[in-house]
Amino acid sequence: xxxxxxxxxxxxxxxxxxxxxxxxxxxxxxxxxxxxxxxxxxxxxxxxxxxxxxxxxxxxxxxxxxxxxxxxxxxxxxxxxxxxxxxxxxxxxxxxxxxxxxxxxxxxxxxxxxxxxxxxxxxxxxxxxxxxxxxxxxxxxxxxxxxxxxxxxxxxxxxxxxxxxxxxxxxxxxxxxxxxxxxxxxxxxxxxxxxxxxxxxxxxxxxxxxxxxxxxxxxxxxxxxxxxxxxxxxxxxxxxxxxxxxxxxxxxxxxxxxxxxxxxxxxxxxxxxxxxxxxxxxxxxxxxx
Amino acid sequence: xxxxxxxxxxxxxxxxxxxxxxxxxxxxxxxxxxxxxxxxxxxxxxxxxxxxxxxxxxxxxxxxxxxxxxxxxxxxxxxxxxxxxxxxxxxxxxxxxxxxxxxxxxxxxxxxxxxxxxxxxxxxxxxxxxxxxxxxxxxxxxxxxxxxxxxxxxxxxxxx
Numbered sequence: 388x389x390x391x392x393x394x395x396x397x398x399x400x401x402x403x404x405x406x407x408x409x410x411x412x413x414x415x416x417x418x419x420x421x422x423x424x425x426x427x428x429x430x431x432x433x434x435x436x437x438x439x440x441x442x443x444x445x446x447x448x449x450x451x452x453x454x455x456x457x458x459x460x461x462x463x464x465x466x467x468x469x470x471x472x473x474x475x476x477x478x479x480x481x482x483x484x485x486x487x488x489x490x491x492x493x494x495x496x497x498x499x500x501x502x503x504x505x506x507x508x509x510x511x512x513x514x515x516x517x518x519x520x521x522x523x524x525x526x527x528x529x530x531x532x533x534x535x536x537x538x539x540x541x542x543x544x545x546x547x548x549x550x551x552x553x554x555x556x557x558x559x560x561x562x563x564x565x566x567x568x569x570x571x572x573x574x575x576x577x578x579x580x581x582x583x584x585x586x587x588x589x590x591x592x593x594x595x596x597x598x599x600x601x602x603x604x605x606x607x608x609x610x611x612x613x614x615x616x617x618x619x620x621x622x623x624x625x626x627x628x629x630x631x632x633x634x635x636x637x638x639x640x641x642x643x644x645x646x647x648x649x650x651x652x653x654x655x656x657x658x659x660x661x662x663x664x665x666x667x668x669x670x671x672x673x674x675x676x
Numbered sequence: 677x678x679x680x681x682x683x684x685x686x687x688x689x690x691x692x693x694x695x696x697x698x699x700x701x702x703x704x705x706x707x708x709x710x711x712x713x714x715x716x717x718x719x720x721x722x723x724x725x726x727x728x729x730x731x732x733x734x735x736x737x738x739x740x741x742x743x744x745x746x747x748x749x750x751x752x753x754x755x756x757x758x759x760x761x762x763x764x765x766x767x768x769x770x771x772x773x774x775x776x777x778x779x780x781x782x783x784x785x786x787x788x789x790x791x792x793x794x795x796x797x798x799x800x801x802x803x804x805x806x807x808x809x810x811x812x813x814x815x816x817x818x819x820x821x822x823x824x825x826x827x828x829x830x831x832x833x834x835x836x
Contacts, residue, residue, distance in 0.1 A: 390678055393697035393743045416741065423739045424720045426698060436697060438744060465733060489809020490787065492721055494735040577808045578722075 392435040399442055399525055399554065407527045407550040409435040415552060417445075417461040418495035420488065421504045444554060445499070448473060454560035460499025460553040468493070477558060478672060479567030479586055479665075483514035486571060489578060499553045505539045505609075508581045512539065512610040513602030514569040517586035520558050526551035536602070539609035562598075565590040566672025568665045571604070572657045574648055581605040582649030585637065585661040587669040589620070596620045601633065601662065606641040606654050613640045616662065625670055633666065634659035684745045686711070687755025695742040702726045702737040705752060713753035713782050717811065724810030727783040728752045734790040736809075753782035756789065764834075765789055765827045774823035776814035784810050788824045796832055800825060 396402040412434035425431045445459040474481040501509045515535045567588035573579035584604030599620035601613040615636035623629030643654040679694040705711045717725035726737040775781040791806045
């Protein structure tokens with residue numbers, strides 16, 4: 388029987404070195420709400436467990452002078468909910484993160500873990516995509532940044548290179564008149580996994596949409612950025628035709644699985660419905676911002 | 677396998693134990709330390725029976741690795757009553773029959789205490805959302821929710 392190592396590096400450099408030297412046999416531990424379940428059912432058997440929560444950059448929430456937010460990958464949903472400003476600026480991202488699991492799970496689960504677990508149904512990911520979040524990763528070859536939608540590669544797989552760790556999410560400064568929202572459809576009302584998740588981020592100026600991004604979850608092998616939905620909304624006054632065009636773009640982007648929790652037909656139809664509802668909430672929030 | 681030595685505080689008492697790197701806090705509480713008040717339901721974070729607080733944060737002890745609690749503070753159901761003096765939530769659960777088989781009860785009590793520490797005057801909806809990660813197959817939840825609301829009202833009265 389091989390010894391399992393448990394490491395608590397204090398710096399990112401040490402964490403990256405530990406991950407590299409384990410040659411693929413290590414797992415990063417943030418909140419552990421996916422990892423411990425996978426270890427218990429035998430899906431993963433890490434030789435090394437690297438707890439990244441002693442690294443300051445991975446556990447901090449910073450609002451920069453220009454209004455951008457930097458969220459450490461291992462920050463818990465509960466910590467984000469308690470931040471005095473984050474939920475005011477990004478209510479849709481916060482509601483998406485806070486939909487993940489129970490109060491107990493919120494005490495541990497992190498947006499970095501949700502992204503790296505790479506479930507197509509991860510709730511925080513569409514909201515981060517709509518927000519235009521940029522992910523900072525660090526690996527043996529240094530740091531790089533990539534848009535959040537470039538991270539998932541398929542169910543359970545990411546485009547991170549071997550030895551790379553997700554460090555943080557940077558959400559851009561928020562212009563006046565902006566709002567975001569996330570809605571998901573689940574068979575149960577709570578404690579369930581999305582069969583469709585839609586996130587919308589909008590900026591309005593004098594009633595005209597000047598910027599829009601739409602993230603779509605649980606209806607394809609990866610979370611999607613729906614460019615055609617953005618195009619349908621930008622320049623409009625959110626009239627019925629523009630919203631219907633954006634809903635149609637969402638339906639067209641769907642490539643869902645068919646399972647007992649939601650059929651293909653249902654998921655595609657619900658994607659359009661949720662888009663319309665999420666647009667309405669985001670617009671209402673934008674009007675107040 | 678090399679065991680890890682962990683120093684922590686459990687219910688205010690400095691505690692040390694040896695564990696495997698992949699053991700859960702729940703496993704150590706029950707099987708190493710003999711603190712069997714914390715129950716194992718699902719072992720996957722779905723049922724809440726193993727709820728404890730870690731540095732005052734409500735979590736499932738089945739989803740935390742034992743070495744993670746090095747230098748930190750946890751509270752379990754064993755720390756809830758003061759000697760023979762039950763916590764008001766425990767007393768109210770008894771009075772209002774908010775338990776039947778009892779397996780979920782420690783988790784509900786720990787979770788409800790954590791709620792009332794943050795929010796002394798929760799609405800029924802807030803209680804139900806906060807406790808949504810605690811499953812009970814006996815009571816149908818209504819008695820539990822009513823007991824928590826009653827306790828909250830009583831504790832607010834007592835502190836006035």
